[in-house]
Amino acid sequence: MASLPVKTVVSGAGRLAAQLFPLGDAAVVVQFGESISPAIHLAIQSLNTYLAQQPFVGLRECVPAFTTLTVYYDPWLVSEQGQYLPYERVCELLQQRLLAAPAAPPTTAVTVEIPVCYGGDLGPDLEAVARHTGLTPAEVIAYHSAPKYLVHMIGFAPGFPYLGGLDARLATPRRAGPRALVPAGAVGIAGLQTGIYSLPTPGGWQLIGRTPLRLFDPAAAAPSLLHAGQHLRFVPIGEAEFKRLSV
């Protein structure tokens, strides 16, 4: 039967070719490529920002990921109460915006600093990571807190960032058995990824430290500390500083 109605468009956003295809009857996926790259990330951010500034009637929300921006819409409103075919209409509207979106999103120069108390009770797997990588714990901390990381996307749990930029020398597989409960704020490594648990959940990442910052607070005006497109840096702190910031 109907194969996926894929459309290819050249976007203004970095002049990358974008493919549009449906995720069911109320969402369109805009895909900019097959692999993680800075150019694709910028194209997604550019379109996402532009759609926030120039929404169309019936646009519900946009969800950025590594290579895609998924655009949720209300077919009833998009079709102007049934006057148009909703998918055709939403693709037209997205094509217009893809062409009009600037080549790069407005730059956000601010780098978010995440204080982390490494090792000890707050980072119970620091020694295991050091053993696996052949580094000293001090080197693990130095390599982990050196880079500027990019927040590619937020997913898995409210406020949980998928980060790019981990030093490959720190790559360590997940723990053999996951923990039943990882506390919020735990900073972990899994393969070539590093991340911060935003809520207490079960998890199998190697925990090397913990931040006293709250990544997700539903009562706050900005409920998530981080969002896609930001940069962050981990700043080592001691236990006394951790306690002071936790209050």
Next chain:
Amino acid sequence: MSLSIIRPGLLTTVQDLGRPGYQHLGVVVSGAMDTLALRVANLLVGNNEDAAGLEITLLGPTLRFETDHLLALTGANLSPTLDGQPAPMHRPIAVRAGTVLAFGAARAGCRTYLAVAGGLAVPLVLGSRATYLRAALGGWHGRALQAGDELPVFEPTAMGRQLRQAVAPASLAASWVATRWTPGSALCPLPYAQPLIRAVRGPEYGQFAEASQRAFWREPFTITPAADRMGYRLSGPALERVTTPELLSSAVTFGTVQVPPGGQPIVLLADAQTTGGYPRLAQVITADFPALAQARPGQQLRFQEVSLAEAQALYLAQERRLWAFQKALATHVSLAYL
């Protein structure tokens, strides 16, 4: 204006139409599993269709209305009673203060919706009153209801007051009275024994073996006990991918059928996570979310392929029916005043 929970039932939560707008921050949408049923229940008591009501699962609660109310029950038939008398579904019911709502055998479907005129007055969290249990977000203290909870209710709308007067013009002689009319079967579908769930192809459909594609549309799948508001794990023929490129996490949503490496599909529901990394074989059409929401663990379901154009035509038809019903209700109320 309030209602008191005497017994909580299996899983009773406050739900509205969900918490869209925060998925980019990883916040799941939540809201009613059967949104059509909640929307109709709200319209029947004069609420905006996105007001908060109760989602009641399989074994219903016992609760008491502490003041006079106008209520409606839609969705699954869990044998509701008011002061011990069988209560009708899918219509406005005026109740006197002190009336007790209880439930019996689960006759058909899985989830009943209770709307009360005014809507449940729990605080808005990120723009919604819906309960998301995993993050203890929204609803009544972020949790399922417990015995002793007393839920406040907003004042009814003007439409709610007029409807109540149209249902019960004088003071009530009995503890409750209902209308004879209902919105009709198109807006109040009966949950079926073996649901046929229509779906369109998902983004990774082409990565599956042809035999697996055929099996997905032909063979029945059983809903396993691992079934909750986040999703149903299904059991059936193993579904295999022929090309297995590493997938990068991307958006998933209500109705996404994803297939983990074991080959047994999971259909995601109201509490679906915002992104996932498993291949998306299919996407259930919005018009069939109610049938999916009303299926029970242990039940079989089948998937039927439709085109995107058909799916959207069915969506528009449902919205037109709701629109027409809302108009008819307003006319009915205004005629009652002639």
